[in-house]
Amino acid sequence: MHKKAYRKRYGFVALDRISPDFQHAVVAAEDARFFQHHGFDWHEIQVAVEDHLEEGHGRGASSITQQLVKNLFFGTGRSFLRKGVETTLVPVAEFVLGKRRILELYLNVIEWGPGIYGAEAASRYYYATAAASIGRQQGARLAAILPAPLKRRPERMNEYSAVILGRMRQMGW
Numbered sequence: 001m002h003k004k005a006y007r008k009r010y011g012f013v014a015l016d017r018i019s020p021d022f023q024h025a026v027v028a029a030e031d032a033r034f035f036q037h038h039g040f041d042w043h044e045i046q047v048a049v050e051d052h053l054e055e056g057h058g059r060g061a062s063s064i065t066q067q068l069v070k071n072l073f074f075g076t077g078r079s080f081l082r083k084g085v086e087t088t089l090v091p092v093a094e095f096v097l098g099k100r101r102i103l104e105l106y107l108n109v110i111e112w113g114p115g116i117y118g119a120e121a122a123s124r125y126y127y128a129t130a131a132a133s134i135g136r137q138q139g140a141r142l143a144a145i146l147p148a149p150l151k152r153r154p155e156r157m158n159e160y161s162a163v164i165l166g167r168m169r170q171m172g173w
Helices: 020-030 042-055 064-073 080-109 119-127 136-144 158-170
Strands: 111-113
Touching: 020 064, 020 080, 020 119, 020 136, 020 158, 064 080, 080 119, 111 119, 119 136, 136 158
Parallel strands: none
Antiparallel strands: none
């Protein structure tokens, strides 16, 4: 079996150069109460714990800030020690950086596919356009791949992107 050569794609862009539709889609998909909480979404954490207790397995409840701290400082590994240190860094990040900078950094460091890092690289790779030009549908499809960016493709995200678009409408976007 012949594998494609790995090619890293990355380009940092200011938040103002990522379309509001794209930003809103990611927030709606990843952390709907991002602008209301201070780094931890206690409601989502409670729901995740209840799901784990009822079903024996859980889902993620990490906020965008928690994910950013993890990506910047810890990588993909999981451990209680990492979670403990992360818990101390999240409030610091919220205080020092603020919401806009956290969102800007998050959108620029997350992986959107094999070797595709940041909103600009994802926009150019999947839609041959700048992140500033991404519309609602494209933004929702890109946001829909984030839980599993190495396995998902935007063009296959019909159902989940529709859910994200519905969340965006509910949030007034």
